Amino acid sequence: MKQHSEQQTRALRVAADSLNRAFLTLNKPSEVRQFLLDLCTPSELEAIVDRWWTASLLREGRSYREISEITGVSVTTIGRVARFLTMGEGGYRLALRREEAGQS
Numbered sequence: 172m173k174q175h176s177e178q179q180t181r182a183l184r185v186a187a188d189s190l191n192r193a194f195l196t197l198n199k200p201s202e203v204r205q206f207l208l209d210l211c212t213p214s215e216l217e218a219i220v221d222r223w224w225t226a227s228l229l230r231e232g233r234s235y236r237e238i239s240e241i242t243g244v245s246v247t248t249i250g251r252v253a254r255f256l257t258m259g260e261g262g263y264r265l266a267l268r269r270e271e272a273g274q275s
Contacts, residue, residue: 225252226263 175183197203207216221244228238235249256263 221248222252225249226256226267229253229256230267 193206194203197206207219211219221242224242225238225244225248228241229249229252233241235246235253238244238249239246252263
């Protein structure tokens with residue numbers, strides 16, 4: 172990660188909060204898609220999608236090897252997603268739970 176001065180760190184926190192609020196203004200999946208396509212490079216977006224797909228497969232109880240075969244994602248990335256699923260901030264779990272509830 173980049174090194175920032177105190178002033179840059181404060182400004183970065185404000186910018187991150189603004190980004191978080193920007194997501195909340197989007198009402199439909201197509202709007203989120205448009206925003207992500209503008210915000211991320213194709214490889215960044217692919218990495219995000221891979222992680223989300225991996226999280227959903229881990230939640231289904233799939234093995235790391237099976238997930239790697241299905242997605243092409245490295246076992247290292249799968250392990251990282253698994254770690255954040257259990258010891259992260261709870262964002263994966265919250266989003267997966269809400270997505271599941273919305274599909275019922």
